[in-house]
Amino acid sequence: MAVVSSTDLLSQVVTVMFAVGLAGSAIPTYTAHRQITWLGMGLALSPMSLWLLFQPQPLQKVVGLACLIFLVTASLGARRLSAALVDAFRLTHELERANRLAEAAAMTDVLTGLSNRRAFLDHAEQMLRYAVRHHRPMCAVMMDIDWFKRVNDTYGHRVGDDVLTQVAEVLRTRVRGSDICGRIGGEEFAMLLPDASVQDACRLADEVRSHVEQLNFASPDGRSFRITASFGVSVLRPWMGEDIGILLHSADEALYQAKAGGRNRVDVALPASP
Known part of the structure; x- marks a missing residue:
């Protein structure tokens, strides 16, 4: 917002694309932390999007609206990806724990607890x-x-x-x-x-x-x-x-x-x- 030109539409579009890239990078970086993902995307993209919505030219409003639509859809996708990743982490942990228990059971005498x-x-x-x-x-x-x-x-x-x-x-x-x-x-x-x-x-x-x-x-x-x-x-x-x-x-x-x-x-x- 400090460097973008208020009169040059090209610089505005370039800045928006840069902000979109920053917002998109928050998804793979903070996927395991859903709230941080949303915060990172919002901080990167919402200021420029809201500023464009209040500009006089229709193209600026369209670009701002498109940015907000991207922000919403990307947030929903990040939510699903985060939930899937958390489930994968949990299943992996449970599988490793089950394997450790099975390996220990295979090497331990059930009655005495000593090695079989x-x-x-x-x-x-x-x-x-x-x-x-x-x-x-x-x-x-x-x-x-x-x-x-x-x-x-x-x-x-x-x-x-x-x-x-x-x-x-x-x-x-x-x-x-x-x-x-x-x-x-x-x-x-x-x-x-x-x-x-x-x-x-x-x-x-x-x-x-x-x-x-x-x-x-x-x-x-x-x-x-x-x-x-x-x-x-x-x-x-x-x-x-x-x-x-x-x-x-x-x-x-x-x-x-x-x-x-x-x-x-x-x-x-x-x-x-x-």
Whole structure:
């Protein structure tokens, strides 16, 4: 309004086209904010349009009216575009959230909240490759609840689920943040302990064993009972080309030794010499 000539129709039309361009640029720039879009378009185009409507020449009035019509139609279009963009943002966010929940559900044991077998093995493979590459110690611990079938047969599966849940909570509170813990079978759990010696692994397993032994459970008829668990520990032997399957198998063999030796104990699969 400060630079436009009040007598030169060509300069007025050029200024109007410039204002139309400014108003149109507000649509893609502020689409996600409907009120700011309308404000930007109005500030860019309405002063010149209103000024032209009050000029004496009919052509000036037509140009001003055309600008106002453009402003109204563009505002309606911007409203629809803004609503569509907001809906797209919301749907994208909901889809990403649903994907995250689905991915977490696929990697989590529903009952205990620990990693399921698939997630445990995936993480374990990555951890083993890191340990071998950087020559870091690592141990595996296999755990099995003693006489768990007897618990299910005697007290029912609901009580059995409570046993699994409380045992999982003991594991969750005892392991370190860098450790991997998962339920890999019915009553069988596994732990992978990076940067841990055999002594560290045995100490942790014995702590978990002691806490599990102290748990109290109630049967449907009100009687209380306790459970025990057996543990097998194995140590990574990179010079033998071990993979995660061999490491867990060694821990599983030590677990069977613990069960054969009377249960409620920790046994170690001794490593072979390099």
